[in-house]
Amino acid sequence: GENVEQHPSTLSVQEGDSAVIKCTYSDSASNYFPWYKQELGKRPQLIIDIRSNVGEKKDQRIAVTLNKTAKHFSLHITETQPEDSAVYFCAASPPDTGKLIFGQGTTLQVKP
């Protein structure tokens, strides 16, 4: 079955710097890749997603890139702010399964 690896497990950046989180997946047929942000004590919230027919997607300071050949996708956050501090999860969805397989999570700390 699908397996998703996420790196790094922790990331600390200065406010204003960029942050990059990377995920690799094993099932080349997976076709949907969402990213979730989870603040302490809260539920995971979708922040951006990408489908396999697209190579890049942006939403203000957040972007996701997908390399299907290498089976990896990345989250890019520019001009980080303290409120970006949270745990971020990537996920992959094999087709026709109705399931998401999540990475282990990355704790992002943005220092003022």
Place this chain on the structure above:
Amino acid sequence: DAGITQSPRHKVTETGTPVTLRCHQTENHRYMYWYRQDPGHGLRLIHYSYGVKDTDKGEVSDGYSVSRSKTEDFLLTLESATSSQTSVYFCAISESSGGTDTQYFGPGTRLTVL
């Protein structure tokens, strides 16, 4: 919040007792999911449902059962709770009729098994 509620929000129980967690949705979505979240493991799928009385196992289903007798309710049961089942449990729904689409999460239930 996609109209998802979970009950109870917090529960402390003892080893060997049965526990049932409830997920309720108000928007008639076909797919519903139960995950557990533990440090270092991310979100792991326990069971999911693709319709009334249609359920399937996820990656960590041992020790758990589910039922879905109505579209709006998805129940997760721990028949005999163990300390290893201490976790935060999240319910989720998918808006897609096919399931492969954005999932939205409920507020979570923190379960402690003593």
